[in-house]
Amino acid sequence: MSMKAIDIISIPVTDQQRAKEFYIKFGFTLIVENPFQNGANWIQLGLPGGGTTITLVNWFPQLTPGCIAGYVIKCDDLDATLEGLKEKGIEAGNADKTPWGRFATVKDPDGNSWSLHGK
Numbered sequence: 001m002s003m004k005a006i007d008i009i010s011i012p013v014t015d016q017q018r019a020k021e022f023y024i025k026f027g028f029t030l031i032v033e034n035p036f037q038n039g040a041n042w043i044q045l046g047l048p049g050g051g052t053t054i055t056l057v058n059w060f061p062q063l064t065p066g067c068i069a070g071y072v073i074k075c076d077d078l079d080a081t082l083e084g085l086k087e088k089g090i091e092a093g094n095a096d097k098t099p100w101g102r103f104a105t106v107k108d109p110d111g112n113s114w115s116l117h118g119k
Contacts, residue, residue, distance in 0.1 A: 008044065009071065011054050012063035013110050016043055019056045022108050025088050028054070047073070066111030078102050078118030092116065 013019035020043050024030060028045035031053060036042040038059065046053035057063060075081040082092050082104055093105040104116045 006052050009052060009054050010057045010060065010063060011068055011108070011112055012060065012065045013056045013058060013108070013112075014065045015109075016041055016056045016058060018109055019043075020045070022090075023054070023056070026085070026090060026106070026108075068112035070113075070115065072103075072115045072117045075116050075118035078104065078116060081116060081118065 011019070020030070020033070023045050028047055031044040031046050033041055033043045036059075040057075040059050043056040044053050045056070058065075078095055082095065085092050085106065090106060095102045095104040101117050102119065106114045106116060108114070
């Protein structure tokens with residue numbers, strides 16, 4: 001038995017369609033959207049060229065919308081990424097410099113927090 005990679009990360013949201021629109025604007029690509037259970041959809045998205053994907057969930061009671069923090073998205077050029085997000089109307093925090101790189105925070109409509117990392 002060998003594990004290779006994290007395949008899918010569940011992101012808890014209140015409104016799957018609103019979240020899907022945000023994540024597509026944020027830079028993710030829709031991989032699949034199909035009916036799932038109890039009126040919810042399986043909505044899976046990924047970053048171009050990335051391996052790990054996300055699914056927008058509302059069926060795990062222990063995952064409350066807005067509870068996600070600490071996931072890091074690598075950027076080739078953090079300043080260009082931040083400028084591109086600003087042009088799309090997505091707010092990001094200021095880029096903070098640390099000994100291990102620069103980081104800026106972006107929150108989805110439910111308050112789930114992503115950390116953008118780059119030079």
